[in-house]
Amino acid sequence: MGIPRTGRRLPRLLAPMVAATLLTVTACSGGGGSTPANGDTAAPAEKIKLTVGLFGDFGFKPLYEEFRKTHPNIEIEERQAAYADHHTNLAAHLATGAGAADVEGIEVGFISQFTAQPDRFQDLKQYGLDKRQGEYLDWKWQQGVAPNRAVVGLGTDVGGLAMCYRTDLFKKTGLPTERDEVSALWPTWDQYIETGKKFTASAPKGTKFFDSPGEIMRAIIAQAPVGVYDAQDNIVVATNPDVKKAWDLSVRMVQDDLSAKIGAWTPEWNTGFAKGSFATIICPAWMTAYIQDQAKNASGKWDIATVPGGAGNAGGTHLTVPKQSKHPKEAAELVDFLTSPDSQAAVFKAIGNFPSIPALYDQPDIQNFTKDFFNGAPVGKIYSDAAKNLKPQHLGPKEGDVRTAIGNGLGRVEQGKQTPEQAWAQVLKDVENVK
Amino acid sequence: MPVVRRAPAAESPPHPPPGESRTRAATSPWRHRLDRLVSPYAYIAPFFLLFAAFGVFPLIYTAWVSLHDWNLLSSANPFIGLDNYRELFxxxxxxxxxxxxxxxxxxxxxxxxxxxxxxxxxxxxxxxxxxxxxxxxxxxxxxxxxxxxxxxxxxxxxxxxxxxxxxxxxxxxxxxxxxxxxxxxxxxxxxxxxxxxxxxxxxxxxxxxxxxxxxxxxxxxxxxxxxxxxxxxxxxxxxxxxxxxxxxxxxxxxxxxxxxxxxxxxxxxxxxxxxxxxxxxxxxxxxxxxxxxxxxxxxxxxxxxxxxxxxxxxxxxxxxxxxxxxxxxxxx
Structure with a gap:
């Protein structure tokens, strides 16, 4: 019979292959086995490399060094990507089960989309991090918790709102420059618009009152008790009067020609900071670092006043540990360390991201912290007040898509492509299609 | 079946000569045959393997995914037939x-x-x-x-x-x-x-x-x-x-x-x-x-x-x- 014969012959062909495979395998295991044998037997733990995935600079570098003092066996590597790319990549890495960092930052605009899938993340309760709950602003803590009560992420910073303005441009147009007087100009958004009209009447050529209405509309929506989602995750853009109010205010600002029509995060925006194309800009705490970076030539010309319309939150981040992490315990320890009160205070002083731990707000070193770039503004006090007055707002799973639809609508008005009514009608249609 | 038929064919030529050349003489026609039959495919295999992994598989898998309500992050992706296409058109x-x-x-x-x-x-x-x-x-x-x-x-x-x-x-x-x-x-x-x-x-x-x-x-x-x-x-x-x-x-x-x-x-x-x-x-x-x-x-x-x-x-x-x-x- 043929079959036994092939059976007899096959080994001849297979033998070298098997031998080669075995050799490779033994070589590998030999190499692996030899490391601990040759290594220092006194070392407390094996060497571990943790990766941290972030969007932009979080001011963590000095903290890593600090962490290594207590964890000498852990090496930390930080990866940075642009905001949108970072979250897109993270989603892809989670979906495919490979490629995510051990610690991943998630911005608040995306957090509910990710907490909706708790099985993709380590529940940080397992590592005892739920003990931190009491330290946090309650709403900030809740944002990092999944519907099934798993603790997906611990908060780093919050983005309490303020309004940054250029004192030199204000002076030129005869407006007050002192920050309390400026704050008194605009308790409401209507008064902000009135101030803007006064500014525009005698503004230097090429200078507008603010950059673009997109971020302002975001801020106005953030100040409302309910935003684009209600507590049951229904999209309420069409029925929530506060959203329509934010839209109408923003449209008015466009029609009154207060906008420089420069979209946030575009190259022209960066140029605008350097050239002084706009006199005011919505600035959550984390924005101060960005302004400082872009408007290097304008040190001392910027100052910070309160935001019209009351407190609100824009932005802020959570640190998470994906399920696929090979060292979840160490990663959780790193998350615990990076979000600790001391670390958050250090980050604030270094780059401006404001802590999400209220016990810090009354500490003298935070309260008395000032920034020379902003004309010596007491940023610690300003953002403490902003954070204390915050009323939390529920964010839904497709927050980003909904806001893009509204923002594009406002963009169409600004580009003169549609009347406000047409644009709003299309916004409602677009929002309906968000599932 | 072809294997069975080929095996005796490979076996037929040997007139076992004495000494150490015996094994070589016995295997070489078989090997030659195998070489002629398999080698061309082996040489072009890398391309087709890569093409299968990075071309054909994604193509078919995409078709499969398109029949589901598939969210990139969620773990449950129900089958919905041609609904996606209907909506798309x-x-x-x-x-x-x-x-x-x-x-x-x-x-x-x-x-x-x-x-x-x-x-x-x-x-x-x-x-x-x-x-x-x-x-x-x-x-x-x-x-x-x-x-x-x-x-x-x-x-x-x-x-x-x-x-x-x-x-x-x-x-x-x-x-x-x-x-x-x-x-x-x-x-x-x-x-x-x-x-x-x-x-x-x-x-x-x-x-x-x-x-x-x-x-x-x-x-x-x-x-x-x-x-x-x-x-x-x-x-x-x-x-x-x-x-x-x-x-x-x-x-x-x-x-x-x-x-x-x-x-x-x-x-x-x-x-x-x-x-x-x-x-x-x-x-x-x-x-x-x-x-x-x-x-x-x-x-x-x-x-x-x-x-x-x-x-x-x-x-x-x-x-x-x-x-x-x-x-x-x-x-x-």
Whole structure:
């Protein structure tokens, strides 16, 4: 019979292959086995490399060094990507089960989309991090918790709102420059618009009152008790009067020609900071670092006043540990360390991201912290007040898509492509299609 | 079964000679046979294995995904049959993207190939510093697409852009390039032309150099002008190459994504993935990206990918037919 014969012959062909495979395998295991044998037997733990995935600079570098003092066996590597790319990549890495960092930052605009899938993340309760709950602003803590009560992420910073303005441009147009007087100009958004009209009447050529209405509309929506989602995750853009109010205010600002029509995060925006194309800009705490970076030539010309319309939150981040992490315990320890009160205070002083731990707000070193770039503004006090007055707002799973639809609508008005009514009608249609 | 039949055949020749050569003599015909049968396949296997892993499998898997309500992040993805396709065909934004893709494709491909032909014709003669010219042609193609789009977006910038400054100079109104359909398509087509004209010119040049010089000499004696020679000799002679470039350019232009994405990023973050505030310049590939990687609707994006694939086949087939009928002046 043929079959036994092939059976007899096959080994001849297979033998070298098997031998080669075995050799490779033994070589590998030999190499692996030899490391601990040759290594220092006194070392407390094996060497571990943790990766941290972030969007932009979080001011963590000095903290890593600090962490290594207590964890000498852990090496930390930080990866940075642009905001949108970072979250897109993270989603892809989670979906495919490979490629995510051990610690991943998630911005608040995306957090509910990710907490909706708790099985993709380590529940940080397992590592005892739920003990931190009491330290946090309650709403900030809740944002990092999944519907099934798993603790997906611990908060780093919050983005309490303020309004940054250029004192030199204000002076030129005869407006007050002192920050309390400026704050008194605009308790409401209507008064902000009135101030803007006064500014525009005698503004230097090429200078507008603010950059673009997109971020302002975001801020106005953030100040409302309910935003684009209600507590049951229904999209309420069409029925929530506060959203329509934010839209109408923003449209008015466009029609009154207060906008420089420069979209946030575009190259022209960066140029605008350097050239002084706009006199005011919505600035959550984390924005101060960005302004400082872009408007290097304008040190001392910027100052910070309160935001019209009351407190609100824009932005802020959570640190998470994906399920696929090979060292979840160490990663959780790193998350615990990076979000600790001391670390958050250090980050604030270094780059401006404001802590999400209220016990810090009354500490003298935070309260008395000032920034020379902003004309010596007491940023610690300003953002403490902003954070204390915050009323939390529920964010839904497709927050980003909904806001893009509204923002594009406002963009169409600004580009003169549609009347406000047409644009709003299309916004409602677009929002309906968000599932 | 074949194995069984082959085995005795391999066994038949041995007349066991004495000594150590015995084993070699016994195996070599068998090995030779195996070699002849298997080796060719083994040699080409790497390509097909890679193609299967990175070409066929994704293609089929995409089709499978497109039949599900598949969210990139969630673990439960229910089967929904052809619902995604049904929704897609009534999705105005999808057809808007299809129109934009075609429009940008035509605006970039037609002038690009015509210009490439002329450039190649100009270079297809004894020139000083030939290599320099040819390298120069290829330079824009070597530049990264991101760099090209960023530079061009600044040139087309509304407030500080060079193009608008020039328009201002000659008294024409400034254009907000991203705001309108026509202006944005022209701007994006310009970027594509910048990158690919030289590349196509080089391909044409290579083909032109294979055209026998005698034909040109005869034409010159007959008094044909350079333009007449281009139309009457060059184009018909290099037609297979033209067909090739038309197909490759068509496929390329159906896949445009980086240009509109980065061009829209000049307006705002949101307008980047939607290709403008009113989707003025959102291409099919960008639409797919928006659905799949911003909204994480993977099933829907997969359905879009398959329809896009069919559209590419349609458009390429149409172009092929058109170009094949294009004869130039030779047979007239």
């Amino acid at each position: 009534s999705d105005g934004y999808f057809w808007n993207a299809a129109f934009n893709t075609l429009s940008i494709g035509v605006l970039s491909a037609a002038p690009q190939l015509a210009l490439a032909l002329v450039l190649a014709h100009l270079l297809n003669r004894p020139l000083r510093a030939q290599t320099l010219f040819r390298i120069t042609l290829l330079l824009p193609n070597v530049t990264s697409v991101v760099a090209v789009v960023v530079i061009f977006s600044q040139l087309f910038g509304r407030d500080f852009g060079l193009v608008n400054a020039l328009l201002d100079l000659v008294g024409i109104d400034r254009v907000y390039w991203q705001a309108n359909v026509a202006s944005s398509h022209v701007a994006i087509a310009t970027m594509i032309m910048w990158r690919w004209t030289g590349y196509n010119a080089l391909i044409y040049l290579a083909a032109m150099q294979a055209v026998p010089r005698e034909i040109y000499e005869a034409a010159t004696i007959d008094g044909a002008s350079a333009a007449r020679q281009l139309w009457g000799i060059t184009i018909p002679m290099i037609r297979p190459t033209i067909i090739f470039t038309v197909i490759v350019t068509t496929i390329g232009s159906m896949q445009i994504i980086a240009e509109p994405l980065l061009f829209g990023a000049q307006v705002s973050n949101g307008a980047a993935t939607t290709g403008g505030t009113d989707r003025q310049f959102q291409t099919l590939a960008l639409y797919l990206y928006e659905k799949g990687f911003r909204s994480f609707e993977f099933g829907y994006a997969s359905a879009a990918a398959w329809v896009m694939f069919l559209l590419v086949v349609l458009v390429v087939g149409f172009n092929y037919l058109v170009v094949r009928r294009m004869r130039g002046g030779l047979d007239v």
